[in-house]
Amino acid sequence: xxxxxxxxxxxxxxxxxxxxxxxxxxxxxxxxxxxxxxxxxxxxxxxxxxxxxxxxxxxxxxxxxxxxxxxxxxxxxxxxxxxxxxxxxxxxxxxxxxxxxxxxxxxxxxxxxxxxxxxxxxxxxxxxxxxxxxxxxxxxxxxxxxxxxxxxxxxxxxxxxxxxxxxxxxxxxxxxxxxxxxxxxxxxxxxxxx
Amino acid sequence: xxxxxxxxxxxxxxxxxxxxxxxxxxxxxxxxxxxxxxxxxxxxxxxxxxxxxxxxxxxxxxxxxxxxxxxxxxxxxxxxxxxxxxxxxxxxxxxxxxxxxxxxxxxxxxxxxxxxxxxxxxxxxxxxxxxxxxxxxxxxxxxxxxxxxxxxxxxxxxxxxxxxxxxxxxxxxxxxxxxxxxxxxxxxxxxxxxxxxxxxxxxxxxxxxxxxxxxxxxxxxxxxxxxxxxxxxxxxxxxxxxxxxxxxxxxxxxxxxxxxxxxxxxxxxxxxxxxxxxxxxxxxxxxxxxxxxxxxxxxxxxxxxxxxxxxxxxxxxxxxxxxxxxxxxxxxxxxxxxxxxxxxxxxxxxxxxxxxxxxxxxxxxxxxxxxxxxxxxxxxxxxxxxxxxxxxxxxxxxxxxxxxxxxxxxxxxxxxxxxxxxxxxxxxxxxxxxxxxxxxxxxxxxxxxxxxxxxxxxxxxxxxxxxxxxxxxxxxxxxxxxxxxxxxxxx
Numbered sequence: 001x002x003x004x005x006x007x008x009x010x011x012x013x014x015x016x017x018x019x020x021x022x023x024x025x026x027x028x029x030x031x032x033x034x035x036x037x038x039x040x041x042x043x044x045x046x047x048x049x050x051x052x053x054x055x056x057x058x059x060x061x062x063x064x065x066x067x068x069x070x071x072x073x074x075x076x077x078x079x080x081x082x083x084x085x086x087x088x089x090x091x092x093x094x095x096x097x098x099x100x101x102x103x104x105x106x107x108x109x110x111x112x113x114x115x116x117x118x119x120x121x122x123x124x125x126x127x128x129x130x131x132x133x134x135x136x137x138x139x140x141x142x143x144x145x146x147x148x149x150x151x152x153x154x155x156x157x158x159x160x161x162x163x164x165x166x167x168x169x170x171x172x173x174x175x176x177x178x179x180x181x182x183x184x185x186x187x188x189x190x191x192x193x194x
Numbered sequence: 195x196x197x198x199x200x201x202x203x204x205x206x207x208x209x210x211x212x213x214x215x216x217x218x219x220x221x222x223x224x225x226x227x228x229x230x231x232x233x234x235x236x237x238x239x240x241x242x243x244x245x246x247x248x249x250x251x252x253x254x255x256x257x258x259x260x261x262x263x264x265x266x267x268x269x270x271x272x273x274x275x276x277x278x279x280x281x282x283x284x285x286x287x288x289x290x291x292x293x294x295x296x297x298x299x300x301x302x303x304x305x306x307x308x309x310x311x312x313x314x315x316x317x318x319x320x321x322x323x324x325x326x327x328x329x330x331x332x333x334x335x336x337x338x339x340x341x342x343x344x345x346x347x348x349x350x351x352x353x354x355x356x357x358x359x360x361x362x363x364x365x366x367x368x369x370x371x372x373x374x375x376x377x378x379x380x381x382x383x384x385x386x387x388x389x390x391x392x393x394x395x396x397x398x399x400x401x402x403x404x405x406x407x408x409x410x411x412x413x414x415x416x417x418x419x420x421x422x423x424x425x426x427x428x429x430x431x432x433x434x435x436x437x438x439x440x441x442x443x444x445x446x447x448x449x450x451x452x453x454x455x456x457x458x459x460x461x462x463x464x465x466x467x468x469x470x471x472x473x474x475x476x477x478x479x480x481x482x483x484x485x486x487x488x489x490x491x492x493x494x495x496x497x498x499x500x501x502x503x504x505x506x507x508x509x510x511x512x513x514x515x516x517x518x519x520x521x522x523x524x525x526x527x528x529x530x531x532x533x534x535x536x537x538x539x540x541x542x543x544x545x546x547x548x549x550x551x552x553x554x555x556x557x558x559x560x561x562x563x564x565x566x567x568x569x570x571x572x573x574x575x576x577x578x579x580x581x582x583x584x585x586x587x588x589x590x591x592x593x594x595x596x597x598x599x600x601x602x603x604x605x606x607x608x609x610x611x612x613x614x615x616x617x618x619x620x621x622x623x624x625x626x627x628x629x630x631x632x633x634x635x636x637x638x639x640x641x642x643x644x645x646x647x648x649x650x651x652x653x654x655x656x657x658x659x660x661x662x663x664x665x666x667x668x669x670x671x672x673x674x675x676x677x678x679x680x681x682x683x684x685x
Contacts, residue, residue, distance in 0.1 A: 036409060036412060037215060037219075037380075043409050043412075044410070049410055054418060055421050058421045073352045080349070081347075085353065095353040096352055099358055102362050103361065105365055105369060105425050116415070120410075120414060124403060133388070135387070135406070136406075137388065138219065182392040182395040
């Protein structure tokens with residue numbers, strides 16, 4: 001957890017945003033993130049993010065559900081407490097399909113949502129710095145982290161030239177912390193920014 | 195970029211009015227920020243009153259036993275299971291809209307999916323009450339769960355459709371809730387970031403889990419929604435299939451039929467869409483959401499109603515045909531003596547009129563796009579679908595194989611009716627709270643489709659078509675040229 005300096009550029013139109021992303025990347029800057037009010041298709045690849053593999057996780061959770069259901073019911077009905085129901089076979093696989101299916105879906109869904117929350121660091125009381133309050137309303141907010149060698153003014157000029165409506169510098173916590181959105185960020189009294 | 199996106203000119207816009215992103219947020223969130231209207235309070239208090247009456251009815255049932263109801267040894271399921279199946283069925287439309295229509299890329303779902311999903315969750319909550327309290331000794335309801343216990347351990351019977359129901363309904367509730375809430379996160383963050391009061395900022399901050407709108411998070415969110423939709427699609431079909439197994443795996447005439455799963459699923463979607471219409475038309479009127487829930491949305495849902503209504507009608511006729519064709523005397527008696535005719539004949543014909551005859555009027559475009567007619571129809575359909583379950587349950591049970599146990603006439607007690615009214619109270623109390631404290635329309639999804647299918651974009655497209663090609667090319671070239679000079683100037 002450390003405070004860092006960010007240059008923030010806000011865009012009003014995704015038509016302007018896409019060329020801007022390409023130009024900023026070309027100029028050699030690294031995005032901290034781009035905050036958008038809705039999923040903008042193609043922005044992830046434009047930013048150079050790799051595809052998510054959360055669906056693979058979902059598949060694995062589903063497999064866990066299937067295996068649990070089948071092995072558990074098999075164990076109960078053939079080993080632990082075999083019951084003679086009208087002379088029908090104890091290993092009654094067709095009759096277990098509904099429960100197996102439900103458990104598969106349940107495990108896949110619950111597992112995926114928990115994984116999603118975990119990797120996106122989403123939970124009640126989690127607080128992240130809001131770079132612009134309208135990022136969840138109607139602005140596309142491009143955030144670029146300033147390194148030691150970054151020329152802040154040059155970067156700001158670049159953002160303005162590619163169409164950012166509003167450009168500013170912010171000092172913020174880059175990660176998340178436990179906090180409240182109705183309180184101002186006051187993690188450290190003196191930000192140790194060079 | 196958007197000019198290359200294909201969109202048919204024949205389709206009407208999904209969002210009316212020339213909206214910007216900011217206006218969309220304002221239109222949907224302002225109902226949360228404003229004080230509720232008088233109508234809201236009246237509706238809310240009536241719902242709470244119903245809920246209280248229901249709670250008292252349940253209290254009596256739990257204290258004095260199942261004898262508070264008029265169900266008996268012959269008609270063991272009565273109103274209780276009728277209501278259960280009815281509520282579960284209603285829930286199905288929400289999942290259909292949010293999941294199946296997402297997979298089919300039906301853009302119009304965005305206007306109604308959030309409220310429809312909420313409806314699903316509340317309907318399943320209502321449905322769950324009935325089998326649980328029907329157990330009689332409700333404090334032992336957890337016996338249905340397979341947990342290591344001191345009775346052996348004695349396990350539930352995994353071969354029983356009633357246990358499948360336990361798994362199906364609880365899974366359905368959980369998955370619907372997760373799907374709904376994960377979709378809500380970005381919209382709750384929108385409310386949080388607009389909040390003017392501290393308490394609202396805090397509460398929505400907690401509820402939105404710290405959502406920031408990061409591109410990576412959106413990417414994962416989209417993937418999550420798609421997979422959850424893919425999981426919910428077979429899930430919703432399985433749930434009502436399993437509910438129909440409760441009947442179909444028995445040997446009771448009128449229940450013992452292979453047509454039940456598809457017939458029940460179609461009926462569920464049919465009644466669910468009717469309930470969505472009822473709620474949406476009220477929501478649209480009370481909250482002024484005409485631009486988002488357009489006549490196009492209403493018409494699309496009415497088309498689903500006429501389709502599923504026809505499937506249900508087909509199933510009714512197939513049942514009658516099979517009863518005759520099978521030449522099983524018990525089946526024939528149930529259908530031709532005790533359903534169509536007999537003391538419960540009126541309920542059969544009420545069901546037929548409401549479910550099969552009346553939705554056929556939706557073949558007329560004028561009626562499909564008539565708000566008042568749709569509203570009346572949506573209630574007619576749900577009355578019909580309630581009677582469908584009543585007919586299936588009561589008219590098959592009251593004259594079974596053993597004439598000595600035939601029941602003359604079954605009518606519910608006030609506490610049985612009270613329990614049903616109580617679930618209405620629960621449903622509408624939840625729905626009123628939802629409409630006050632949550633964004634009733636998926637804001638982010640509307641913004642996503644706005645540029646492609648909004649009215650402003652349609653107008654732009656029409657302009658493109660009428661323009662000469664040369665002029666268009668010229669303009670494009672000019673635009674690029676201008677952009678280039680700006681860049682040079684700043685460097």
